[in-house]
Amino acid sequence: MVEQTPLPARYYRDNFVVLVQSVSQRYLDLFDDTEQAHIQALLALDQDAQCLLVRLLTRVGPWVRSDQLNYPEILDLELSIARLEAQGWISTRPELDVLSLSRLLRKAELQALWPALPKAERKAQWQQRLYEQYTDAQRPLQQWWPKAPMRLLSIERYALLHRLQVLFFASNRPDLSQFVIVALGHQRFESYPLHPQYRAYANRHELEWHIQRGVLREALAQASLEDTATDAEVRAQLLARQREVPSQASTGLWLALAERAAKRQDWRRALSAYRRVATPPGPERVVRTLGRLGRWRFAERAMNAIIPQTDTERNALERFRASIHKALDKPTPKRSRFWAQSFTLCLPDDGERVERQVQRHLRNAGWQSLWCENALLSAIFGLMYWEVIFADVPYAFDHAFQRGPRDQYHPQFWARRAALRAQCEAQWQARASWACELQRRYEAKAGVQNRWFHAERVPWSAIAALLARMDKPVLWALLQRLASDLRHYRSGLPDLFAWREQQYRFIEVKGPGDRLQESQTAWLAYFAAQDVHYDVAIVTRP
DNA sequence: GTGGGATTGG
DNA sequence: TTCACACTATCCT
DNA sequence: GATAGTGTGTCTCCAATCCCACTA
Ligand SMILES: [Mn+2]
Ligand SMILES: [Mn+2]
Numbered sequence: 001m002v003e004q005t006p007l008p009a010r011y012y013r014d015n016f017v018v019l020v021q022s023v024s025q026r027y028l029d030l031f032d033d034t035e036q037a038h039i040q041a042l043l044a045l046d047q048d049a050q051c052l053l054v055r056l057l058t059r060v061g062p063w064v065r066s067d068q069l070n071y072p073e074i075l076d077l078e079l080s081i082a083r084l085e086a087q088g089w090i091s092t093r094p095e096l097d098v099l100s101l102s103r104l105l106r107k108a109e110l111q112a113l114w115p116a117l118p119k120a121e122r123k124a125q126w127q128q129r130l131y132e133q134y135t136d137a138q139r140p141l142q143q144w145w146p147k148a149p150m151r152l153l154s155i156e157r158y159a160l161l162h163r164l165q166v167l168f169f170a171s172n173r174p175d176l177s178q179f180v181i182v183a184l185g186h187q188r189f190e191s192y193p194l195h196p197q198y199r200a201y202a203n204r205h206e207l208e209w210h211i212q213r214g215v216l217r218e219a220l221a222q223a224s225l226e227d228t229a230t231d232a233e234v235r236a237q238l239l240a241r242q243r244e245v246p247s248q249a250s251t252g253l254w255l256a257l258a259e260r261a262a263k264r265q266d267w268r269r270a271l272s273a274y275r276r277v278a279t280p281p282g283p284e285r286v287v288r289t290l291g292r293l294g295r296w297r298f299a300e301r302a303m304n305a306i307i308p309q310t311d312t313e314r315n316a317l318e319r320f321r322a323s324i325h326k327a328l329d330k331p332t333p334k335r336s337r338f339w340a341q342s343f344t345l346c347l348p349d350d351g352e353r354v355e356r357q358v359q360r361h362l363r364n365a366g367w368q369s370l371w372c373e374n375a376l377l378s379a380i381f382g383l384m385y386w387e388v389i390f391a392d393v394p395y396a397f398d399h400a401f402q403r404g405p406r407d408q409y410h411p412q413f414w415a416r417r418a419a420l421r422a423q424c425e426a427q428w429q430a431r432a433s434w435a436c437e438l439q440r441r442y443e444a445k446a447g448v449q450n451r452w453f454h455a456e457r458v459p460w461s462a463i464a465a466l467l468a469r470m471d472k473p474v475l476w477a478l479l480q481r482l483a484s485d486l487r488h489y490r491s492g493l494p495d496l497f498a499w500r501e502q503q504y505r506f507i508e509v510k511g512p513g514d515r516l517q518e519s520q521t522a523w524l525a526y527f528a529a530q531d532v533h534y535d536v537a538i539v540t541r542p
Numbered sequence: 543g544t545g546g547g548a549t550t551g552g
Numbered sequence: 553t554t555c556a557c558a559c560t561a562t563c564c565t
Numbered sequence: 566g567a568t569a570g571t572g573t574g575t576c577t578c579c580a581a582t583c584c585c586a587c588t589a
Contacts, residue, residue: 006552007552011552012551012552055551058550058583059546059549059550060549060550102551106583106584106585107584107585122585122586123584123585124587173553175577177551177578178577180551180552180578181552181579183552184552184579185578186577186578187577187578225562261568313559319566319567319568323567344548373556373557374556401577403577449577453554462576463577479576490556491555491556492556492557495557507554511558511559513558513560514558514559514561514568515558517556517557517558519556519557
């Protein structure tokens with residue numbers, strides 16, 4: 001439901017002041033004296049100036065055209081600009097390179113400024129020409145365009161303003177619009193208690209390293225594969241910081257480094273980076289990379305030392321075992337593989353997705369169905385464990401706009417909630433029927449942001465259909481498996497859930513050229529072991 | 543003129 | 553701008 | 566069959582507007 005009452009004219013300033021005050025109360029010791037003085041000065045600015053600064057902060061930036069500042073709630077724009085500049089919050093004569101300039105100017109303005117640019121070309125081609133001519137030269141607007149009808153403003157002290165936001169949202173991608181989205185009723189968040197003393201960042205080092213990790217991740221994503229200097233820089237920073245900070249946070253970067261090295265067939269660097277990745281697929285990649293290096297005995301030893309954390313990892317290792325044995329001239333023991341049961345449907349290509357085609361085919365046979373993939377089991381899990389997921393655990397909730405606890409996928413997630421989980425599960429076990437309580441939760445939590453239950457994707461009727469047909473202990477087993485590794489087992493569930501009279505069926509649809517994925521096979525094998533009814537519908541073309 | 547992506551503000 | 557899934561290409565037996 | 570790589574729809578709001586490219 002959308003809120004009716006209009007927001008105050010300066011709602012965005014109010015929100016930002018709330019943010020700054022919250023951060024300065026929780027985290028003041030993370031800032032040095034100069035920064036603390038700036039924060040106080042920020043709060044002491046007059047409202048007009050605060051408004052303008054926040055407006056600039058929410059624009060794409062870092063440069064904003066003065067002729068695109070149209071804010072009636074700012075009473076005296078010129079005075080605000082002057083005050084912000086006098087206090088060092090903005091610059092009115094920023095230097096910028098020609099690419100940044102060309103993004104600020106419209107095509108017609110570029111044409112007027114550089115009449116030689118060929119009219120027929122697109123703006124992107126003009127930008128390329130301009131860059132070739134001027135490269136990275138930095139100049140103020142008045143030099144690029146002496147007769148410019150506007151000025152440019154740019155934020156100064158962006159680092160401080162950015163850190164305030166990162167601290168508030170505990171995220172490298174802070175989003176000030178969250179406030180207004182909630183105020184307008186576009187999103188609702190679960191209400192959980194917040195504890196300012198449990199801080200997401202214990203000290204400045206942790207904050208800086210968090211931000212820096214984001215910078216490095218971005219640099220790696222942008223760098224071409226041949227650009228090994230970036231890899232070396234990332235690696236050096238990871239090694240330098242690994243003592244100060246818990247290592248789990250760096251796993252993603254190590255994995256990215258390893259994969260880039262592997263793509264370059266630089267197996268030694270790949271190996272040393274994969275070794276830093278303790279979670280899947282790290283250990284398995286170490287084994288494969290040892291194979292690439294021809295060190296098959298080491299590979300075999302490493303493989304035997306791994307305790308698989310998931311059955312996907314176990315399967316991947318078993319598959320690779322054959323290669324190792326072949327390389328070492330050992331006999332390869334036949335491994336028993338799971339074959340999913342399937343049936344074939346020959347349907348003409350009518351432009352529709354095969355999943356929809358199979359749904360139609362099922363309907364003709366009297367089956368109702370829902371194309372839900374992972375959403376159905378996830379929804380049941382989320383609703384059943386809601387109070388555990390949103391439990392008041394130290395460090396789990398840091399601000400009011402979270403869709404779930406910060407440690408959702410942490411290995412200690414359940415350990416930190418063991419008693420609550422036991423209590424929650426005992427209550428479900430004690431209930432004769434789950435439908436009543438689940439429906440109550442379904443209605444109460446529909447529309448509340450969370451990572452498991454999305455009412456739009458799973459109508460209550462589908463959950464009810466499942467509850468009415470699947471034995472409770474079987475569903476329980478599925479939920480326990482999901483709980484055993486939330487990140488891993490939340491994917492791979494079949495496309496369709498179908499039901500007719502007292503029967504139900506999970507159906508994975510495979511079109512021509514499509515095959516079961518690892519995670520899908522793993523769930524189907526578990527279905528088979530638990531006597532969950534399933535099928536693979538293989539669609540062929542006539 | 544149309545359509546689409548980016549930007550903006552609530 | 554990520555994640556899960558489909559789809560394609562290649563090499564191999 | 567195994568593996569790697571690429572493409573796609575959907576993400577965490579919605580309406581209004583701007584700018585550009587394309588077409589007539
Ligand atoms: Mn699917
Ligand atoms: Mn499928």
